Amino acid sequence: MKTLGQRYLHTTAAVRGKAGRFIDKLPFNFFYIGLIKQALPNAKIIWCNGNPMDTCIGNFRQLFSINSPYYAYAYDLLNIGRFLRRVLPSWAYWQAKKTDNFLLLNYEH
Numbered sequence: 001m002k003t004l005g006q007r008y009l010h011t012t013a014a015v016r017g018k019a020g021r022f023i024d025k026l027p028f029n030f031f032y033i034g035l036i037k038q039a040l041p042n043a044k045i046i047w048c049n050g051n052p053m054d055t056c057i058g059n060f061r062q063l064f065s066i067n068s069p070y071y072a073y074a075y076d077l078l079n080i081g082r083f084l085r086r087v088l089p090s091w092a093y094w095q096a097k098k099t100d101n102f103l104l105l106n107y108e109h
Contacts, residue, residue: 005039028070030090033102043101049091050107056080 009016016022029036036043049055059080064071073083095104 001035001038004035005041008039027064030087033090033094037099037101041101045094045102046105047091047094047102048105048107052081052084054107055084 012022012024030047033045036045056077059074060077062074064074073079091104094102
């Protein structure tokens with residue numbers, strides 16, 4: 001896992017520059033929280049959660065990559081709602097673990 005973390009840091013070096021911190025806001029990072037924690041044990045993970053209706057509308061209005069199958073859910077409001085319902089158990093799981101490097105923030109607060 002350490003090698004994976006080093007590769008990630010190497011491939012993001014151009015984006016990070018000389019900054020001491022780097023924010024990777026890819027929408028699907030929540031799928032990889034366990035892997036991220038293993039590969040980058042010092043990484044701080046912040047999950048920003050908001051009103052589900054706002055999230056659904058925001059996803060629908062945002063034109064993600066048309067060629068990526070990852071974002072196919074975002075072109076239909078019903079699919080976005082289903083997708084969000086599947087994400088919430090992951091959110092609850094990581095919130096319940098109460099690990100030092102994981103923080104859940106609510107946009108409204």
